[in-house]
Amino acid sequence: WWWLLAHPRLTYHNSRLSSSLSSSESTFTHFITLIVTGATDGIGKAYAIELAKKGMNIVLISRTQEKLEKVAQEIRGQYEVETDIVRADFTDGRPIYDNIRKHLEGKEIGILVNNVGVVGSVPCLFKDAPEDDIWALLNVNSAAVPAMIKLVLPGMMARRKGAIVNISSMAGSFPLPLFQIYCGTKVGCFLFHRGTLTMHSQLLVTLSVPQATGLIVCRSGL
Template identity: 70%
Template structure:
């Protein structure tokens, strides 16, 4: 009996050791795969970073030829919008500036023309009014070779407050500006881009659309709506050589969001946003950190729409 028990115990131990050897081989294979993935990801990220930060500076691109002669920027006179205007103009692209304040439009358009020697046109439009403004905007854009649209316009509301204190005017202003303006402007320019088989649309949303902000709950909700709409368009629109992108910068600094982030000098805003624009056009990784608080997400080659966050 003792011999049988000893043989049984030995058999069990041998079986366990054999199983452990098998498990060791499986875990070794898993480790090799994981290390390979980490290595390939690191090489890919380094290669992409080199291409974005070094190679893109060494090899100039003709954005006017690649995308089109004109760009349209909404909310073009302050903050992120003004930064995009400067970045696009620096690349020789003519600009249609859209904003609600005529004096600012005239001033910024004059500055851009004088500095970069490009053509500008201005359209005064208050996006808070909603649907009635788009017929006039469409008439101004007819016949233009629009290669880039920056859907930047946005408002945060009058002041930080509890929702029961939000006015009806603010509710409809935020919905009209932050939500409706994006598909409405895209509807105007997208047919021409599809016909020419080239173009880029950049939708500015907000990190507040990902992490809800108490006292800015309506702003968070309206900015969050841009993500599923933009992602849906990504799946629909696939054209060779174009990009689609989602970007999440932190709270923007412009007159529309002064209550959220405070005022900031445009001289500080423009270079940082010029960097945003260059990365959007030059990067095709799934995700890249642009700077603290800013991500380039879901960027893919072979499609039309860069989609953004402000």
């Protein structure tokens, strides 16, 4: 069934989307290319591999060239799909998106998985938070979601089809001591998601909230 909404280790706020999806695996033939941010570890890598199995071409976006090449080689070696990589450090903010846009030119983007995220270097009181951490959290957790959607939304709207998965966190549901900036960015992700869903109901837009796992999602920067 539709892997995006039925992965057993993830829960979703937007269950109503399931009624608009076909139960047939042929649904995937309508989506040509998948983009995954934070694609070299954990959830992001899992999405890339699972949808490569369905025959989708893959665009992997992450910050470490060596890891990108390794994951791309793994996918190319197992599945007959086109696999491209884009090195981008989302902590750098706005300047990275022109390069991402150039890499996406000419591609029919069917699915975007906004997975990239960071927690911060150390748990601390806000008064002790390094300024670099503040900007990294805002650039990665807050800005990357709308910035990536902005890149792919015009094409999806023109084709009147597309799916967007925004990976969030349970930290957006309640405050965590010493992680106040991180929690704030995840609340923002949730509210932005709700607004996007409301204004673009013809697309499939879902919010994924991973439960507690041992995945590498905290300080690697993905």
